[in-house]
Amino acid sequence: MSEYIKPLPIPSVESKPFWEGCKEHQLLLPRCHRCGSYWFPASATCPKCLSTEWEWSKSSGRGKIYAFGVYHRVYHKGFETDIPYVLAVVQMDEGPRLLSNIVNCAPEELQCDIPVEVIFEDVTEDTTLYKFRLLR
Amino acid sequence: MNHSLRGKYAIVGVGQSPLGKVPELGPIGLFAVAAKNAIEESGLSKADIDGLITRGPDDSYCHHQQVGQALGMNVTFSTSTDNGGASQVLGVAMACMAIDAGLCQAVLVGFGRDTWSRTHRSATAKRQVATRNESQSSREFGPEFGRFGAPVNYAIAARRHMQLYGTKKEQLGAIAVAFRTHATKNPYAFFRDPLTIEEYLNARLIVEPFGLYDCSIFIDGAGAVVVTSAERAKELRKPPAYILGFGFGNRLTGWFEQDNMIATGAKEAGEAAYRMAGIGPKDVDTAQIYDCFTHMVLLQLEDYGFCKKGEGGPFAASGALGVGGALPTNTSGGQLSEGHVEGMLQIVEGVRQVRHEYGPDRQVKDAEIALVTGHGGNTVCQSALILGRGTS
Numbered sequence: 001m002s003e004y005i006k007p008l009p010i011p012s013v014e015s016k017p018f019w020e021g022c023k024e025h026q027l028l029l030p031r032c033h034r035c036g037s038y039w040f041p042a043s044a045t046c047p048k049c050l051s052t053e054w055e056w057s058k059s060s061g062r063g064k065i066y067a068f069g070v071y072h073r074v075y076h077k078g079f080e081t082d083i084p085y086v087l088a089v090v091q092m093d094e095g096p097r098l099l100s101n102i103v104n105c106a107p108e109e110l111q112c113d114i115p116v117e118v119i120f121e122d123v124t125e126d127t128t129l130y131k132f133r134l135l136r
Numbered sequence: 137m138n139h140s141l142r143g144k145y146a147i148v149g150v151g152q153s154p155l156g157k158v159p160e161l162g163p164i165g166l167f168a169v170a171a172k173n174a175i176e177e178s179g180l181s182k183a184d185i186d187g188l189i190t191r192g193p194d195d196s197y198c199h200h201q202q203v204g205q206a207l208g209m210n211v212t213f214s215t216s217t218d219n220g221g222a223s224q225v226l227g228v229a230m231a232c233m234a235i236d237a238g239l240c241q242a243v244l245v246g247f248g249r250d251t252w253s254r255t256h257r258s259a260t261a262k263r264q265v266a267t268r269n270e271s272q273s274s275r276e277f278g279p280e281f282g283r284f285g286a287p288v289n290y291a292i293a294a295r296r297h298m299q300l301y302g303t304k305k306e307q308l309g310a311i312a313v314a315f316r317t318h319a320t321k322n323p324y325a326f327f328r329d330p331l332t333i334e335e336y337l338n339a340r341l342i343v344e345p346f347g348l349y350d351c352s353i354f355i356d357g358a359g360a361v362v363v364t365s366a367e368r369a370k371e372l373r374k375p376p377a378y379i380l381g382f383g384f385g386n387r388l389t390g391w392f393e394q395d396n397m398i399a400t401g402a403k404e405a406g407e408a409a410y411r412m413a414g415i416g417p418k419d420v421d422t423a424q425i426y427d428c429f430t431h432m433v434l435l436q437l438e439d440y441g442f443c444k445k446g447e448g449g450p451f452a453a454s455g456a457l458g459v460g461g462a463l464p465t466n467t468s469g470g471q472l473s474e475g476h477v478e479g480m481l482q483i484v485e486g487v488r489q490v491r492h493e494y495g496p497d498r499q500v501k502d503a504e505i506a507l508v509t510g511h512g513g514n515t516v517c518q519s520a521l522i523l524g525r526g527t528s
Contacts, residue, residue: 012276
């Protein structure tokens, strides 16, 4: 396996369980016990009602593209061969918006509001990234 | 809303450093030159300056402590603000508040940075957007997906705007072309050759839908202004630019959250500033709008009430932004053509416009009111400043 030269996420105390979920190929979202809302990224209190009572809840993994940009400029060597690549804001069915790549498609196929689903890429032994593909 | 500050304070001096490629000066040096020019223009002396507000720590190149040391100043009020490109307008507003609270009497507000030099020192530097310390870079939910640089945030917003309202790339281009036309009249602008819409459309892509000319220009440069009371301004050298209103809107929930990148915090910033000044968008003679990217101008044209939401594209393409148009905007060329000093030079331009300092090719005829806006802080902060030729 060739060396992985893209940046790897550096989890915070709050996000560690999320990344551990990714390793299990599960997309976990914080969900409030009091008001039922989901949010992302994790924080100690629900941003809607400030409850400290919440849990990591497994997402459906489905959502739609809220908006996206297509990179043509190389900012980092690790992405040189990926150009043009798509960075999108995905609105999950549960509500939160996540930033990630849309993979396995040509940028021309994309538009806002089309459905996508999560996939997981085990990029190193310790890190799994969540990405999205078109729901066909 | 407390109107008691309306017209009570004024900008009495403005200054800028050499702009563009200035490898012999760092950010503090650039700031110092701009400060010297602003203080001298005002007719005050260095000893009269007892307040200092700089754009601060998240772009840690112009900290007030370092600037104050370079300028040899002891003051009774100083700080660095941390609202990104919304900081400079915030600095002017804070100057008024600090003077009003009796903490100081004359405040130097400014910012400088050596972004051209910093990003051109090496091939690696050129590739990076080397405007912040590594410690402040994102650690997750971004870099691992190739999210680098500022353009993507606005490119994503533009894409959504296009989807919702049918906004066209040509309409964003009209903004770039209009500001470039202004820059041809500005001897200090980085880009002074006219830009055609064809050149705009054929430029190399950065982050689609943005090409090269949707993005502002990294330059070395600084701007500074001196704020003091309207009372004191009467005795000074230059016609004052009275501070009639200011306001802020910080959508801290995040750029991609809610509808924050569609209808931005500029709405709240503008409403507060208009209310304080007792005016509305129709009273604005010239706008100096924070133009990190073309689309951010389009959004602000809507959010500051110059056209309805969704109509920023047609409005920009109507010719409104030119000198002689309905809303002469970024008459220096703005950050897209003069150069990006995080809005500081746009405050300077707003002041010069209400002073009627320019010849007919650049001067907005009979300009009484200028709106100057700021934007930044990882895209979520907005600030608005209304300057007047008169006190009301």
